[in-house]
Amino acid sequence: MSQPWVSSDQPFRNTHDMFVQHQSRRFSVFNTIPRPSNIKCNLRELRQRIATVKNTQKITEAMKLVAAAKVRRAQEAVVNSRPFSESLIDVLYSINQQAQLEDVDIPLTNIRPVKKVALVVITGERGLCGGFNNFVLRKAEARIAELENLGLDYTVISVGKKGNSYFIRRPKVSVDRFIEGEGFPTAKDSQVIADDVFSLFVSEEVDKVELLYTKFVSLVKSNVVIHTLLPLSAKGEIRDGNGNSVDASEDEFFRLTSKDGKLAVERDKSMGKSDVFYPNMEFEQDPAQILDALMPLYLNNQILRALQESLASELAARMNAMSNATDNAIDLKKSLENVYNRERQSKITNEILEIVAGAEALL
Amino acid sequence: MILNLFVLTPSRIVWDSEVKEIILSITSGQIGALPNHAPIVIAVDIGILRMHLNDQWLTMALMDSFARIGKNEIIILVNDAEKNSDIDPQEAHQSLEIAEAALRKVEGKRKTIKANLAFPQSRTRVETINVI
Numbered sequence: 001m002s003q004p005w006v007s008s009d010q011p012f013r014n015t016h017d018m019f020v021q022h023q024s025r026r027f028s029v030f031n032t033i034p035r036p037s038n039i040k041c042n043l044r045e046l047r048q049r050i051a052t053v054k055n056t057q058k059i060t061e062a063m064k065l066v067a068a069a070k071v072r073r074a075q076e077a078v079v080n081s082r083p084f085s086e087s088l089i090d091v092l093y094s095i096n097q098q099a100q101l102e103d104v105d106i107p108l109t110n111i112r113p114v115k116k117v118a119l120v121v122i123t124g125e126r127g128l129c130g131g132f133n134n135f136v137l138r139k140a141e142a143r144i145a146e147l148e149n150l151g152l153d154y155t156v157i158s159v160g161k162k163g164n165s166y167f168i169r170r171p172k173v174s175v176d177r178f179i180e181g182e183g184f185p186t187a188k189d190s191q192v193i194a195d196d197v198f199s200l201f202v203s204e205e206v207d208k209v210e211l212l213y214t215k216f217v218s219l220v221k222s223n224v225v226i227h228t229l230l231p232l233s234a235k236g237e238i239r240d241g242n243g244n245s246v247d248a249s250e251d252e253f254f255r256l257t258s259k260d261g262k263l264a265v266e267r268d269k270s271m272g273k274s275d276v277f278y279p280n281m282e283f284e285q286d287p288a289q290i291l292d293a294l295m296p297l298y299l300n301n302q303i304l305r306a307l308q309e310s311l312a313s314e315l316a317a318r319m320n321a322m323s324n325a326t327d328n329a330i331d332l333k334k335s336l337e338n339v340y341n342r343e344r345q346s347k348i349t350n351e352i353l354e355i356v357a358g359a360e361a362l363l
Numbered sequence: 364m365i366l367n368l369f370v371l372t373p374s375r376i377v378w379d380s381e382v383k384e385i386i387l388s389i390t391s392g393q394i395g396a397l398p399n400h401a402p403i404v405i406a407v408d409i410g411i412l413r414m415h416l417n418d419q420w421l422t423m424a425l426m427d428s429f430a431r432i433g434k435n436e437i438i439i440l441v442n443d444a445e446k447n448s449d450i451d452p453q454e455a456h457q458s459l460e461i462a463e464a465a466l467r468k469v470e471g472k473r474k475t476i477k478a479n480l481a482f483p484q485s486r487t488r489v490e491t492i493n494v495i
Contacts, residue, residue, distance in 0.1 A: 077374065084371040088440050091404065091431055187373045187443050191426075194442075199476040284405040285390065293406030296427045300442045304373045 043347065046340045050333060057329035063128065064322035067315045071219070074312040077184055081308070085301055092294060111231050116153040118206040119143060120193065120229070122213040122306060123163030124314040125180070130321035132214065132222075132314050133162040139224045140212055155206065157196060159307075185307035187300065194300045201230045213306040214313035220320060222313035229302060366398050367436045368414065370423070370444055377444045378414075378423070385437060386413040387430060398435055405430045407439070409483040411491050422447045424491040426484055447491045459485040 121140045123133045140156070140163075147154045158167050161180055200206045209230040215223045283290055368385060370378040386395045388410035407428040414421045428441035462485040 080375050081373045083369075083376060084373045084440060087371060087431075087438055088429075091429070091440070190373070191442055195481075203476055282401060282403045284394070284403055289390070290404055290406045290429070293427065293429050297429060297440055297442055300427075301373050 050336050053333045060322045060325040067319040071315040078308050112207045114207040116206045118209045120157045120211045121163050122310045123160035125161045129318035132317035135224050190304035193303050213310045216309045216312040219316045370439045382414045382416040384415040400432050403432050422491050424487045455488040459489045
């Protein structure tokens with residue numbers, strides 16, 4: 001019942017009952033400053049409540065600092081994965097130049113008329129991150145409704161405990177698999193998802209795989225986006241059996257080929273290492289096989305990037321939520337203290353009046 | 364005359380120093396590369412990478428990977444790579460048994476594909492430890 005309160009080493013005094021009350025309302029109680037009439041008039045209870053709020057404030061502040069530290073590490077992880085992505089894209093580009101991709105047939109670029117779509121929904125592991133998980137899940141619901149309207153079948157692969165618990169409570173939505181990770185996403189985690197997605201697509205159980213995650217824009221802003229992961233499309237949109245486009249309206253493609261003659265690399269366009277372009281690159285095996293080996297790497301890389309960005313957005317959201325909670329706790333404590341002092345003073349005044357009245361009566 | 368070898372995974376750079384020679388295993392056998400090899404692109408199978416340096420052979424288990432050999436510079440892009448010193452023998456044997464069992468009693472096209480992916484991976488890890 002009690003959620004694990006992270007990284008606070010302040011002992012709770014016997015405020016258990018008060019705490020349960022706060023817990024059940026989560027932190028929404030901090031959003032409004034209660035009017036004095038709502039606050040209990042009992043002095044002792046007020047005192048206990050002030051202590052509770054003080055403890056809670058320490059916890060939220062600690063959580064904010066932890067989240068801030070983790071965001072930095074998450075960003076470092078993204079930077080560490082850059083050499084890999086850059087080399088990969090570099091190689092893809094040079095192969096593309098030399099191999100005239102249009103003629104090569106790779107299973108992962110197979111564009112079939114779409115009958116079933118797999119949605120990979122990436123949510124977080126823990127709560128207390130504001131609207132983060134909610135945004136993702138709402139977008140997932142909207143997309144599912146869209147797919148239903150188009151008459152397409154769908155299956156969901158849910159990544160992250162929050163998404164898992166949400167979809168478990170919704171038996172109408174067919175979920176293929178639940179995946180839970182711990183801490184920072186590694187290549188092994190994304191491999192699990194990639195293998196699953198790969199086998200789903202190649203066995204022709206689904207014809208399109210979409211990735212739904214939160215893109216990290218800045219520390220205060222993030223967007224939920226839908227990317228088409230498979231089929232890796234050189235150009236054009238994916239259509240279903242009737243020729244209607246089944247893409248989400250703001251879908252972004254993972255493009256294989258170049259755009260305007262230059263390779264459009266997601267958002268980071270820096271090719272840091274000065275890679276010498278080898279014009280006469282020989283292929284040990286024929287281009288189809290080489291591309292066959294590259295595709296899983298590319299797939300894995302995209303999924304890992306999505307996981308990392310999701311994590312960074314979640315941490316930023318948690319940072320903001322905890323920061324707001326801390327501010328609200330401070331305000332609440334102030335108003336509670338005011339009421340407490342007023343109560344205390346009125347009690348003392350009453351006692352004085354009684355004594356004075358009593359003394360006068362004797363006279 | 365030294366080869367610069369870079370083994371890159373999506374999460375970190377596993378290896379980035381110099382070696383004298385490497386041996387990769389690809390779909391059609393094994394291929395070795397010495398300094399001043401011609402520039403070539405290779406799709407590497409799930410298997411073992413052997414590196415020769417300081418009169419010692421080091422092995423590494425590579426999952427799906429891809430190698431590009433340039434001017435005395437080899438870049439291997441791999442999803443996951445483990446040095447033989449990092450692999451726990453017990454655990455590797457166990458996962459091999461599990462993968463074998465899964466492969467035998469698998470049914471359905473999709474599960475077959477998945478089992479086919481998992482089996483060579485565990486087998487490679489076991490082989491890496493066994494190779495001297």
